[in-house]
Amino acid sequence: MPLDIVTVPCLSDNYAYLVKGPDGVCVIDAPEAGPIIAALDERGWTPGVIMITHHHHDHVGGVDALKAKYGCKVMGPKAEEAKLPPLDMALEEGMNGGAGDGYTVPLHVPGHTLGHMAFHFPEAKAVFSADSLMALGCGRVFEGTPEMMWQTMQKFLALPDDTRVYSGHEYTANNARFALTVEPDNDALKARAAEIEETRARGAPTVPSTIGEEKATNPFLRAHLQTVKDGLNMGHASDADVFAEIRRRKDSF
Template identity: 80%
Template structure:
């Protein structure tokens, strides 16, 4: 049975994701409980498991209300357990689990926070990246270093192009405007930016997007490419330094 993935808009610009798999319904992040309860009720679903990506309040504020209502098992990064609601299972990279398309691979992707996890469903060709890799962007480096985040980006670059990326926020239009300052002549980026503007004018989500699209258009996944380095006058610089310069420019954009 293929996964059924439901995007749940929360707060001002967050996304949570319901994943109805072969043997359970799980939730990726809980920014607030109300919209998630509404989405579950509309479908007649319960909630078996709640997977937390990182400790920021806009990803965990709904955890306790959902746990109380559904009795779901709460799982999240062991490295951030002291900053999270109580965990029923503390997760690390390598603690893979699930069956069929529900087979889940936690990935350590530090940078935005030191213990940030992404949840990869390789058989379903989906990855829930929260605030690590984002549509046309990446998370601000609140706790980690550019080198750390660039290493995390390698895990996404290694995924098949048809993997869909479900990220944690609707930041894509602003990310597109910034990306065009790095690669103004990137035809794929120009086309994607126009598509994003059309979607947002209709209040449609711009996620998920494929890893293939991100590889073609996301400057934070393109810091290793000669053409990007040349545009930044950094042809001889290490990839992580180029990534750091792109992140520095985005921070002041």
């Protein structure tokens, strides 16, 4: 049974996801309850689980209301348990579960927050990355270090190119404008930026992307490439230092 994935816009620019598979329905992140309840009701779905990626309020604000309405279990990163709504299961990397396309691999992807998790569904070729890897970007490094976040990027670089990336925010148009300042001559990036402008003009989400698209166009996954280093006048710098410089530039963009 293939996964049925529904993108639910929440707040001003957040995304929650409904995932229906062989094990039932789960909600991945819950920025606010109303839009998620409406999307569930529209389909006649009842969630059994809420899976939380990290503790920021714009990813957990609807958890209590959803649990009260549906009685669903709540799972999230053990490393952030003290900052999260009460968890029924505290997850660590290696606690894989589910069957078929619903088989789920929690990934520890720190940097944005220290305990941030992504949820990889390898059989379904999907990863829910929230604020770690984003379309043409990555999250700000609020709690970790650039070196830590660069190590997190290695986990995404190791995923198959056809893995779909479901990230947590609609930041893609701005990310594209920034990416072009890093690689103005990247033809794949220029084409993707034009496509994004057209997509947003229609009011449609720019997620999911794919790992292959991100490898070809996302500057935060390209800090190890000599062409990127040379373009930043950092030809002899370490990969992590180049990543840190790209993140510094984006923070003030």
